Amino acid sequence: MNSPKAFQTEKNAPKAGLTVTLGKIFQTLSLFTYGNHLMLEKTRAWLLFMFLIALSIALLEGAVWTCIAEQLLPKAYSQVGCAVLGGIVLVAIYWLDNSLITTDMSEPLIKNQKKFSHFKFWGSLTVRMVMVFISIHYTAPLLGKVFLTGEIESQRLQHNNAQMQQLLANTARRYDEQGKQILADIKQAQEALQREIDGKEGSKKKGIGSSAKNRASYIAKLEASVQTLETNKKRELDAIKTMPPAELLKQYPIDYFEDTFAVRDRLYQQLSKGQTPKEEEFARLLIIALCTIMLLLKLQxxxxxxxxxxxxxxxxxxxxxxxxxxxxxxxxxxxxEFERVLYAFYSDAQEDDKQLKHNQALKQCAEMEEAIRELKNIMVAEQNMLATQKANLAATQAEQADLTEQLGQLEGAHQNLLAAHQANQAEQSQIEQHIKQLHLKSQAITFEIEERARLGFDGRQEQLAELAEQLKNLRADIDINRSEQGRVNSALQIKADITARLQECLNRAGLLDDAGSLQLARQLAEGFRDMEALKDRQHILLDEASRLQTSYDSLLAGQGELQQEQADATAELKNVLACFYNHQGEDIHEKIANPQHLEVIYNIEAALSQDLRQLGLARTAIEAKTDLSYTQIADNKKARSVIAARLGQLAVKVTEIDGEMAAVSNKIAAYLNKAGQLENQLLDSRCQLIGNIAPAPTPKGRP
Structure with a gap:
């Protein structure tokens, strides 16, 4: 069965009996494109008349622009230029009219096929109307000038002849005036010569003398000037008559009209006298009439x-x-008849094609509906997955918030531990300061012993009493120091309790309420106040040490007075002290002979041993607390590291969940877009099915 697609290829079928000849080219150019095929007599008359009109318009335009080229181009190129320009205009105008005539003439055999020739027709018609407008406003005046070429040229020559005659007359008049002046001079010279000869002037002697000869020579020169002037006059007049116009305009002030387009336009305006010439009106009417007839025949x-x-x-x-x-x-x-039979033949084939396309469209609609259902099922699954991911994200964020809160509590506890550790270090520094003070006191006692040695033990009971009093005061100070040390130990015990409570708070991180937090803050504040009190006491002890140093300085001032008296005692005391410092940890009592010195050594050893033992115990306790603080700080740091690592894992997990949710959202959007496209295609297919089911309209003018 034949189909419309097969029909479309008929245009490319071989044309029997047709060959490319000059006759075929002429048929194409003369609107008889297909020869006598499907030709009627009315059609032949219409084509012939349209061909003559188009050819007339083209010849008219070509002739006008040929004449224009003759006026615009130089003389050396006038023939070639006129031929080229006239031929181009003729071919262009005829081709445009030919295209306009044949455009939109062909009707498709099957009426529901698309046609785009209307756009081509209106485009060609617009261009042709622009060409008509240009012809009316520009070509018509030029055509009027062509009609008046003889009158324009006659007026130009008449004007140039008048200008030439006026120039010749002016030139001759100029020479004549110069000649008249010379002739007047000759007449005067001749009269003077005659009076000279008659003896009326000059030497008053009759006859021709030297003066008369000079006057005669002057007259001869003037007569020669007259002859030269006549010769120059004739030569210049002859030169003006034969001189080219360009050279003539350069040498003389003359209004000479050359054969140019501007001059012809000026003369044309003078001939028209401000009114449109009949020739120009005739040219416009001719162009409008030919174009109107062609368009009317084209439209009907x-x-x-x-x-x-x-x-x-x-x-x-x-x-x-x-x-x-x-x-x-x-x-x-x-x-x-040929057109009617072929239309019926291909209409049946078109109906068969419509039925086949209808069945294919039904199948395609069913496939698209199935694809839409599958996409909707996939979207439901993806939405469920998205809801699950949202729940996981919420749980992860809740855990992240709890861990963040615990981390904040651990940070607070860490700051408290650091504060307690700093307090322990401050207490340890105080104990070290007390030890240094004891060493200073020991040195002070040594200096007192030396002072006693200088003053002498015999007969110095008053000084010994004072020294004993000073030792008593020193022991009192030591007792006071011991009591202060006890208070320090109590403060350290309090801080140990605080540390234990902090450890318990760390173990219960996240379980304290606001009231518990306030209670913990009060306890920490009390510990800090105790530390401040200990610091104040430390300042007092330092002041006391300064006072003892002042006493030592005052005792040292009297050293010079008793130096000679206690030389021996000093030497022995130095030996005792040397034994004491060089034999620490040994039994040095046998090396000391003086019982008084032994008693002093015993007292010093007892006092220092007791103080150092107490300070050693305090240092040991402080070091134990410091080690405990280090352990607690390390545990706190480890716990914070674990929480921070867990928070990092949760952050990565949140990022992964966000990425998965974004991917699922993109998938859902893509599925929605695809489903929308399929639904639009399904709607278009159904509309097409509805249109195909409707009966095809019968072409206008056909059964």
Missing amino acids: PNKGVKLYYNEELQACYNAYLGGKYSHLFTGKPSPF
Whole structure:
């Protein structure tokens, strides 16, 4: 069965009996594109008349622009330039009119096929109307000038002749005036010469003398000047008559009209005297009449013309001449019969194609509906997955918030531990300061012993009493120091309790309420106040040490007075002290002979041993607390590291969940977009099915 696609290829079928000849080219240029195929007599008359009109318009435009080229181009190029420009304008105008005439003439054999020739027709018509406007406003005046070429040239020559005669007359008048002046001078010179000869002037002697000869020579020169002037006059007048116009304009102030376009336009305006010449009006009416007739015939063609320019129908007719459609006709058909039979033949084929496309469209609609259902199921699954991911994200964020709160509590506890550690270090520094003070006191006692040695033990009971009093005061100070040390130990015990409570708070991180936090803050504040009290006491002890140093300085001031008296005692005391410092940890009592010195050594050892033992115990306790603080700080740091690592894992997990949710959202959006496209395609297919089910309209003018 034949189909419309097969029909579309008929245009490319071989054309029987047609060859590329000059006759074929002429047929194409003269609107008889297809020869006598499907030709009616009315169609032939219409095409011939349109051909003559188009050719007349083209010849008219070509002739006008040829004349314009003759006026614009130089003389050396006038013939070639006129031929080229006139030919280009003629071909362009004829081709444009030919395209305008044949455009939109062909009707498709199957009426529901798309046509785009209307755009081409209106485009060609717009261009042609622009050309008509240009012809009316520009070509018509130029054509009027062509009609008045003889009058314009006659007026130009008449003006130039008048200017030439005036120039010749002015030149001759100028020479004549100079000649008259010279002749007047000659007449005066001759009269003077005659009076000289008559003896009335000059020497008063008659006859020709030297003066008369000079006057005669002057007259001869003037007569020669007259002859020269006449010769120059004749020569210049002859030169003016034969001089080219360009050279003439350079040498003389003359209004000479050259043969130029501007001069002809000026003369044309003078001839028209401000009114439109009849020749120009005739040219405009001629252009408007020819173009109007052509457009009216174009807009009102007979049906035979449309059949003749139907490319599809001509292709089928060529195929018919080759024997393809001979079974459809009993004899040679007329153009209208041929068109009617072919339309019926291809309409049946088109109906079969419509039914096939309808079935294919139904199948395609079913497939698209199934695809839409699958996409909706996939979207439901993706939405469930998205809801699950949102729940996981919420749980992860809740855990992250709890860990963040615990981390904040551990940070607070860490700061408290650091504060307690600093307090322990401050207490340890105080104990070290007390030890240094004891060493200073020991040195002070040594200095007192030396002072006693200088003053002497015999007869110095008053000084010994004072020294004993000082030792008593020193022991009192030591007792006071011991009591202060006890208070320090109590403060350290309090801080140990605070540290234990902090450890318990760390173990219960996250479980304290606001009231518990306030209670913990009060306890820490009390510990800090105790520390401040200990610091104040430390300042007092330092002041006391300074006072003892002052006492030592005052005792040292009297050393010079007793130096000689206690030389021996000092030497022995130095030996005792040397034994004491060089034999620490040994039994040095046997090396000391003086019982008084032994008693002093015993007292010093007892006091220092007791103080150092107490301070050692305090240092040990402080070091133990410091080690405990280090352990607690390390545990706190480890716990914070664990929480921070867990928070990092949760952050990574949140990022992964966000990425998965974004991917799922993108998938859902893509599925929605695809489903929308499929639904639009399904709607278009259903609309197309509805349109295909409706009966096709019968072409206008066809059964």
